Amino acid sequence: MKERNKRIIFTIIICLYLIFTLFPFYWMLNTAFKHKAEVTRELTFYPHHFTLDSFKQVINKPLYRRALLNSLSIAFGSVILCLSVGIWAAYAFSRYRFLGDKHFFFWLITNRMAPPAVFVIPYFMIYSTIGLYDTRIGVILSHTLFNLPLTIWLLVGFMNAVPTDLDEAAFVDGYTFVGYFRKIFFPVIAPGIGVTAFFLFIFSWSEMLLGSVLTASSAKPVTVALLQNVSMFGVEWGLIAAVSIFAVLPGIVAVAFVRKYIARGFLVG
Amino acid sequence: MKVKPWLLFLPSLALVMFNAFIPTVTVISYSLHYYFPSVPPEYLGLEQYRRLLSDPNFLTALYRGLLFSFECLAIEVPLGLAIAMVLPKKGVFGGAALAVIAIPLVIPWMTVGLMWKLMTQQVVGPIPFFLSKLGIEFDMSRPVHAFQTIVLMDVWHWTPLIILLMSAGLSALPEEYYEAAKIDGARAGRIFRYVTLPGLKSPLLVLLLLRFIDTFKIYDEVWVLTSGGPGNATTFLSIFTVRLGIGAFNLGYGSAVSLTFLYVVLTFSFVLMVVMTKGRGVK
Numbered sequence: 281m282k283e284r285n286k287r288i289i290f291t292i293i294i295c296l297y298l299i300f301t302l303f304p305f306y307w308m309l310n311t312a313f314k315h316k317a318e319v320t321r322e323l324t325f326y327p328h329h330f331t332l333d334s335f336k337q338v339i340n341k342p343l344y345r346r347a348l349l350n351s352l353s354i355a356f357g358s359v360i361l362c363l364s365v366g367i368w369a370a371y372a373f374s375r376y377r378f379l380g381d382k383h384f385f386f387w388l389i390t391n392r393m394a395p396p397a398v399f400v401i402p403y404f405m406i407y408s409t410i411g412l413y414d415t416r417i418g419v420i421l422s423h424t425l426f427n428l429p430l431t432i433w434l435l436v437g438f439m440n441a442v443p444t445d446l447d448e449a450a451f452v453d454g455y456t457f458v459g460y461f462r463k464i465f466f467p468v469i470a471p472g473i474g475v476t477a478f479f480l481f482i483f484s485w486s487e488m489l490l491g492s493v494l495t496a497s498s499a500k501p502v503t504v505a506l507l508q509n510v511s512m513f514g515v516e517w518g519l520i521a522a523v524s525i526f527a528v529l530p531g532i533v534a535v536a537f538v539r540k541y542i543a544r545g546f547l548v549g
Numbered sequence: 550m551k552v553k554p555w556l557l558f559l560p561s562l563a564l565v566m567f568n569a570f571i572p573t574v575t576v577i578s579y580s581l582h583y584y585f586p587s588v589p590p591e592y593l594g595l596e597q598y599r600r601l602l603s604d605p606n607f608l609t610a611l612y613r614g615l616l617f618s619f620e621c622l623a624i625e626v627p628l629g630l631a632i633a634m635v636l637p638k639k640g641v642f643g644g645a646a647l648a649v650i651a652i653p654l655v656i657p658w659m660t661v662g663l664m665w666k667l668m669t670q671q672v673v674g675p676i677p678f679f680l681s682k683l684g685i686e687f688d689m690s691r692p693v694h695a696f697q698t699i700v701l702m703d704v705w706h707w708t709p710l711i712i713l714l715m716s717a718g719l720s721a722l723p724e725e726y727y728e729a730a731k732i733d734g735a736r737a738g739r740i741f742r743y744v745t746l747p748g749l750k751s752p753l754l755v756l757l758l759l760r761f762i763d764t765f766k767i768y769d770e771v772w773v774l775t776s777g778g779p780g781n782a783t784t785f786l787s788i789f790t791v792r793l794g795i796g797a798f799n800l801g802y803g804s805a806v807s808l809t810f811l812y813v814v815l816t817f818s819f820v821l822m823v824v825m826t827k828g829r830g831v832k
Contacts, residue, residue: 290635294646297632300705301650304664307675311667323673369561376554384558386822391569393818395766397787398807401579401794402572425568428561486657488769493795503659507773510663517667524660531655535648542651542713 305528311521319517334522344523346498347505350416351485354501355530357420358427358484359477365424366431367473371461373432374439375447385436392429396489399425404493414496422490427480434479438472478538485530502527573811579804590801597805607806609781610789617696617785618764621703622757628704629711630753634745636712638720647716650709658706662773665702669774692782695775699783702770707763711756718752719745751824758821762814786810 311319312334314327338344372378373385403422404413412418446468450460466473488503495504506523509516535542580597582590601607632650637643653661668676669689676698680687689695722745730740746753768787771777777784777792784792790810793803 290637291642293635294632294642298646298649301653301709303675304668304705305652307668308664320673323675323678325675365560365564368557372554372557376551376557378551378554381554384562386819388561388565389822390815390818391565393762393814393821394569394811395768395787395790395814397766397768397790397794398576398811399569399572400791401800401804401807402575404795405575406572421564422568424564428564428568432561482655486659488657488659488772489791503657506663507659510666510773517670517673520663521667524663527660528656531657532652534655535651539648539651542654 308521308524308528311517312525314518316516316518334518337519338522338526343505344502347500347502348526350499351501351503351527353416354419354423354491354499355481355484357416358423359480361420362424362427362431362480363473363477366428367435370432370435370439371465373436375444385432388429388432392426392433394425396425396487400489400493403490407494413494414499416499418494419491419499419501420484422494423484423487425490426487427483430479430483431476434476435469435472438469438476442468475538475541478534479541482531482534485527576804576807576811579800580808582801584800593801597802598809600802601805601809606781606784607789610784610786613783614765614785617700617703617767618761620700621707621764622760624700624704625708625711625760626753626757629708630715630749632708633712633715633719636716638716647713650712652709653706654709654713658769659773661702661706662770665698665705665770666774669698689775690779692779695779695782699767699771699774702774703764703767706770707760711760714752714756715749718749722748755821755825758817758824762817762821765817766814786813 310324310326313330313332314324315329315331315333318324318328373381407413407418407422412421442465446464447460450464455464485501486503487501488507491501492504492507495501502523506520506527509520509523581592581594583593583597584590636646668674669687671677671688677687687694689698726744726748727740730744735743765785766787767785768791771783771785771788772791775783777788786806787810790803790806793799793806
């Protein structure tokens with residue numbers, strides 16, 4: 281009996297916390313489905329006149345369409361760039377001991393910890409000088425600042441879990457390094473690569489500060505477009521809520537796929 | 550000298566050089582000079598760092614950041630630990646609850662700011678509405694209200710991380726310890742004090758450091774919600790830095806602030822890395 285009461289109280293506590301977590305999301309949906317007038321006039325806990333106007337407006341506005349497209353390209357670009365470069369470094373850190381390897385690893389991770397605010401001034405200067413200002417490539421390149429260390433850190437963890445016997449057996453069997461990597465090692469760590477790709481996508485998709493400093497119009501990601509519109513038409517809350525829903529979607533999808541690893545991904549976040 | 554690992558590492562090293570090393574060197578150089586448009590830069594040495602240490606705006610931003618970090622940790626860590634302890638370890642409900650709890654972690658940080666901006670609007674926002682029922686007249690233009698809203702937003706945003714890590718830590722504690730303690734007739738409070746807490750010591754330490762660094766770096770959400778205002782009430786170091794860098798055209802001084810900010814964060818990160826490497830043998 282006592283055990284049962286305890287269970288009930290615990291469940292109530294958890295439900296209260298879940299309400300706390302979900303309420304801001306509900307409020308965002310609530311705002312997005314309301315008529316413009318209802319949003320600004322009074323407080324209502326559900327849309328009295330349900331409408332999809334805000335969503336239609338988002339899809340019809342070239343500004344937002346382009347921003348969403350930019351964010352998608354930048355996030356995919358960041359995933360591809362960081363994985364194709366970082367996987368080799370991760371293999372080196374996982375399988376070899378070389379001069380200064382631990383120091384380099386430390387240094388990489390501290391880059392992940394550095395506040396992007398510090399790099400605002402030099403990034404603007406450097407990227408303008410080499411002609412990458414306001415280009416998607418430029419933003420993708422700048423995101424390697426935090427995404428490349430994350431790639432290496434996560435992949436080293438996954439690779440360390442693969443026994444070195446596998447490498448040795450393959451080399452005895454006469455595989456070349458590239459052949460071994462493609463046919464044997466890659467399939468084994470593919471799930472780890474998938475998890476890593478998810479995190480890279482989410483972090484690149486979510487980034488705002490570097491994106492706002494390095495773009496003006498043509499490469500502007502959705503977070504920056506949202507930011508500017510908050511200050512520009514501060515009362516169009518329905519529209520802003522609708523764009524935000526698009527902006528949070530990848531994260532919600534990610535939770536379903538990489539829930540087990542989220543804590544790990546954030547240890548270096 | 551092994552060549553192969555270096556070859557594998559080289560592309561990454563090149564990118565990090567370009568993205569972290571060169572900018573850092575650039576900022577160091579800026580911080581030692583006085584820059585003014587159309588005049589050649591003048592070498593000042595450490596002058597701007599000296600100015601920094603007596604700049605009341607910098608010092609209050611630093612103090613404000615420490616206060617903010619302290620308050621967030623004091624709420625988030627006990628709350629997160631408590632939720633993790635009441636979560637059922639097995640079964641569908643526990644798993645589903647954890648998945649929902651994790652959602653705030655993976656959405657863009659600026660949308661977190663937007664959501665709380667929606668919630669705190671005068672007249673049409675739910676937070677002023679609920680607080681007025683409690684007899685509190687909530688107003689984001691009051692410094693205390695703005696500051697505490699940011700604390701609440703951070704609690705909403707980051708307690709999930711503590712819950713996730715703590716529930717992982719709890720399920721790693723051997724069941725036998727609890728059984729032994731129960732057989733000895735230990736009370737719940739003593740079990741927590743002598744079994745649970747010691748078992749969670751290293752993940753807790755990692756979390757405290759990690760959350761300290763993150764709260765100290767907070768930028769996106771605050772920028773969206775208050776832009777550092779009203780007045781300077783929510784101007785943390787990151788906002789102070791960006792304002793100086795972009796807004797004030799004070800390149801040299803802005804860089805000195807950036808670097809100081811960077812080194813404070815990196816020092817704590819270094820401690821964190823040492824703790825993590827020791828605690829779990831990562832790598």
